[in-house]
Amino acid sequence: MFARFRRSDQASSPSGRKPRTASDLNISESDEPIPDRPESMHRWLDTEWARCIDFQMRDIEVCGTRITLFWLRGIVDLLRLETGIMQPLESVSKRRLQLRDLASVLHTVIVREISTLGEFNAAVTDGQVVLRMWGTSHALVLEVSDPPGRPIDKPENEPTLEGPQEAFVEHIQLNLALIRKRIRSPRLKVESMRVGTYSHSTVCVVYVEGVAKPTLVAEAKRRIQKISIDSLNDINKLRELIGDAPFTLFPVTDETERPDRVTSNLLQGRIAIMVDGAPNCLLVPAQFIHFLVAADDYYVHYTLTIFLRMLRHLAYWSSLFLPALYVALSSYNQDLLPTPLLITVAAQHRGIPFPSILEALVMLTIFEVLREAGTRLPRAVGQSVSIVGTLVVGDSAVRAGLVSPGMVIVIASTGVASFALPAYGFVNSSRxxxxxxxxxxxxxxxVGVLLLALILITHLVSLRSFGVPYMAPGAPFEWADMKDMFIRAPWFAMRRRPKHLEPIDSVNNRTPVPGKSKASSWDLSES
Amino acid sequence: MKAFRIRWWQRTRALMVVGVGSVLLTGCYDIQEVDNMNLVLAIGVDEDRARGVNVTAEIVNPASVPSSGGGESSTSGERRATLIRQATGVSIEDAIGNLEREVPHSVYLAQNMLVVFGQSYAKHGVERAFDYLERDRAFRRNQLFLATPERASDVLSASAEPEALNALGIRELVEQTSRQLPIVQSEQQQVMKEYLSPSQAPVMASIALNDSQHPVVQGIAVFRAGHLVDTLSIREMQGLGWMLGRTRQVAIRLPCRDKENGTGTTIRLLDSDTRFDSEPVPGGLRVRLTVHARAEIGQLCPYEQLDEQKLAQLNQMASAYIGQSMQLVLNKLQRDDVDACQFGRRVFMQHPAYWRRISASWPTIFPKVQMDCQVKVQTIRTNLAFSAPESTVSRSSAVPSGVGR
Structure with a gap:
């Protein structure tokens, strides 16, 4: 179950003893059976769980049978331990207890049997209580875990004005429940894996059977199984470990913290990969166009969505090209500017000691520093820094004659345009x-801008996300999928799932077009 | 691992090629910041007796352009928005080269919008400038070629208020007129097209200075093979416009029948279109111009009542006016022996074989060309009023009829 270690453990022991390496730990012992004698068990525990002050162990005697409970403090619901385990055990009166008798007594908690040390470790670290009845070769795992976590909150990174206001949290079970709440069907499949030699993080592959392409699911599982790393508690680590193009600046997997977005993507034929401890999940395959789609697009009227998407495309390409075009037009290709505009630019640039390129690079760097400062500082202070930085520094630089007002406008417009994009990871690439x-x-x-644009486009069309072309459905072109690309067609017109995802069942909407019914109001009233 | 290294090397090599290539392609050699250039908006070309050509350049003074530089520039008239600099040389190119040596910052010609030819230079032939202006990649082909009866330097030095930049003001003046008569829009490509056409008679808008020394569109300068021959007045310019093709919103003033009273009737031609036909006749050529125009009434003579008869009369008068104007222009052009009405080009387009036979003798044929004009003006609307307000006044009691009953 556990992957083998590949590097030695660097953590030093606080007691000054020689640090144990992974090979010293001999993780392969995890497949060994749980010792049936208390002495052997204690010896093993002294080795394995030494210097773990949160490891708890309590011996109790139930009708003459010695039972030991093991758990980790802080991630177990102590109330349930008391009421769901201790109190029922005290009420047992039967002599010669068997393990299955205990299972029936502890009916208020979920119970399962384990037999190996590896399963013992996994259960304890998951926050469950392991019940060991001496004299038997098995142990019971009692599900009373209550790891620390926050309640479900509003999405902070993908806020919407309309639509659901729930976001994932750091608890995978809760996250799965949020999806289950929206797809009430056994066709929603959740396959779980453990990744991370030390973290043993649960990674779930979520998909809708009969919709998602089976090879896509298999490929996702294959990539996850190949991961061998100390810990995995973050989506970004997973993204870098299983992505198609590790060196590209563009994200080839999508991420979201909104369960409603996951639901709609699952029903389109994508799959979601969730990691325990991560407040968001991966959606694969991801195409370029998805990063310009916001959750809001599906909660407002489609006519408004068309406008908003066009605006977002404009904002994205502006954030990439605007400073470069300004530099190119003011340094090389002035003949392409209308005369009045050129005169204005020339007047603004008069007396500026730096060439336009240096001016642009300095301003971009200052803007990035301000943005970074605003992100790192507490929200209230961050906003102040942004305002002070933008207004005071920008205005002072213009007044001091270090930067032209036109350049400030261009850089500010670029920044604002990048804020208009819904996917933060995507914005980072354009930065x-x-x-x-x-x-x-x-x-x-x-010429330089065009050359780089050509290289960029060539790179984009060469990318793939889990085998699906990154620029689909634009390249390769798929007319049927255009209904949810630059525009969003009305729901009644979107009858099929995206073709480029090759879903098993391609039809997702059989609703007749509203207003086309031949039944008159008279017929309706009579009925 | 080996395959990865090969791929890595291939990528690195490709990146190096792209990087070095992008540096070497234009690589900073062409870089020229906007504040290191003199934006030339207009060039004036005059004859210089001593050295050949005198070039006047109207250069933008960015610090003094109103509403630029954050609104802190001078708008009080202390400093002009443009500077006038002059240089002489044996040719325009030579003079502009000399200008480079006399003015700090390099001369930037890509935004030039006017080339004004002074009368004396134009009379000696503007074709001397054509090769340079066509060959140099800096110039835009939509720059206006203008002629002036004065010195070009005087026109460029004049004020075209309220436009702060004189060149922009003159261009706007020409464009305003060209909305009525497209022939006035004498852009370089159009002038070159006319110069190279079988008629070889380009025309340019003529700009002169009025009494208050402001530039005005005076008419049209007509050239024979690059040499200024004559200048057409505004009415003659209208006539030429009707001969050549479409016009829009041209106003015709017709005298009142009994008394002038300082007003007259104005018919505004909403649009007009001209059809050209030609047929050879013994000893020459007969052309037929059919003009169709739609019109509205701009103003009626005082006390004039509009009825069907009056409307027909106005249409007839307008038609006659147009016909007379065209004939007037043709007579003048025939006297000047310059085919600015593009008959030669149009005959060539209609009858290429015939044109090949007569092209050599066209200079002798053109002065004898007979023209038939068929003009049909149709007044389609009377504007907001039907008759003149005075027409409702009773002559006996001076009380408008229908008032106070």
């Missing part, structure tokens, strides 16, 4: 790429 474009513009003007 870096815009620097490359500015450099290209400074070196080669519009």
């Amino acid at each position: 870096l790429i815009q620097f490359a474009f500015v450099l290209a513009a400074g070196l080669g003007g519009l």
Whole structure:
């Protein structure tokens, strides 16, 4: 079950003893059976769970039978331990107890049997109580875990004005429940795996059977099974470990903290990968166009969505090209500017000691520093820093004649445009790429920008996400999938799942077009 | 691992090629910041007796352009938004080269929008400038070629208020007129097209200075093979416009029948279209111009009542006016021996074989060309009023009929 260690454990022992390496720990023992004698068990525990002050063990005697309970403090619901385990055990009066008798007595908790040390460790670290009745070769695992966590809250990174206001938390069971709440069907499959030599994190592959392509599910599981790492508690680590193109700046997996978004993606034929401890989940395959789609798009009228999506596309390409175009047009290709605009630009740039490219790079860097400062600081202070930084620094720089007002407008517009994008991971890529474009513009003007744009497009069309072309359905072109790309067609017009995902069942909507019914109001009233 | 290394090397090599290539392609050599250039908006070309050509450049003074630089520039008229700099040389190119040596910052010609030819230079032939203006990649082909009866430097030095930039003001003036008569829009590509056409008679808008020294569109300068021959007045310009093709919103003033009273009737031609036909006749060529125009009434003579008869009369008068104007222009052009009405080009397009036979003798044929004009003006609306307000006044009691009953 557990992966083998590949590197030695670097953690030093506080007691000054020689640190134990992974091979010293001999994890392969985990498949060994649980010792049936208390002495052997204690010896093993002294080795395995030494210096774990949160490890708890209590011996009790039930009708002459010695029973020991093991758990970890802090992740077990002590109330349930008392009322669901201790009190029922005290009420047992039967002599010569068997393990199955205990299972029937403890009917208020979920009970399962284990037989190996590895299962023992996994159960204890999961926050469950292990009940060991001496004299038998098995132990009982009692599900009373209550790991610390926060309640379900509003989505902070993907807020919407309309629609559901629930977001994932760091508890995978709760997260799965949020999806189950929306897809009440046994077709929703959840396959679980343990990843991380030390963290033993639960990773779940969630999909809708009969919709998601089986090879896609198999591929996802295969990639997860290949992971061999100390700990995995974060989606980003998983994204880098299973992504198709590890060196690209563009995210090839989508992530979300909204269960409603996961639900709609699952029903389109994608799969979700969830990690215990991560307040968001991965959606694969992910296409370029998905990063310009916001959850809000599906909660407002489709006519408004068309406008918003166009605006978002404009914002994205502006955030990439605007500073570069400004540099190219003011340094090389002034003939392409209308005369009045060029005169204004020239007037603004008069007396600025730096060339446009340096001006742009400095301003972009300052903007990024401000953005980073605003992110790291507490919210109230962060906003103040952003405002002070933007207004005071920008205004002062213009007044001091270090930066032209036009450049401030361009950089500010670029920043605002990038804020209009719904996917934060996607914005990060454009933050870096815009620097490359500015450099290209400074070196080669519009020729440089076009050259880099061609390289970028070539790169984009060469990317794949779990085997699906990244630029689909644009390239390769799929007319049927255009209904939810640059625009969102009305729901009654979207009858099929995206073709590029190759779903098993392609039809997802059989609702007749509203208003086309031949029944008159008279017929309805009579009926 | 080996395969990965090979791929990595291939990628690195590709990136190096792209990087080095992008540096070498244009690589900073062409970089020119906006504040290191003199934006030339207009060029004036005058004859210089001593050295050949005198070039006047209207250069933007960005610090003094109103509403630029954060609104802190001077708008009080202390400093002009443009600077006038002059240089002489044996040719325009030479003079502009000399200008580079006399003015700090490089001369940037890509935004040039006017080339004004002074009268004396134009009379000696503007074709001397054509090769340079066509060959140099800096110039836009939509720059306006203008002629002036004065010195070009005077026109560029004049004020075109309220437009702060003189060149922009003159261009706007020409474009305003060209909305009525497209022939006034003498852009470089259009002038070159006319220059190279069988008629070889380009026309350019003529800009002069009025009494208050402001530039105005004076008419049209007509050229024979690049040499200024004559200038057409506004009415003649209208006539040429009707001969050449479509016009829009041209106003015709017709005199009142009994008394002038300082007003007259105005018919505004909403649009007009001209059809050209030609047929050879013994010893020459007969052309037929059929003009169809739709019109509205701009103003009626005082006390004039509009009825069907009056409307027909107005249509007839307008038609006659157009016909007379066209004939007037043709007579003038025939006297000047310049085919600015593009008869040669149009004959060539209609009858290429015939044109090949007569092209050599076209200079002798054109002055004898007979023109038939068929003009049909149709007044389609009377504007917001039907008759003149005075027409409702009773002559005997001076009380409008229908009032106070």
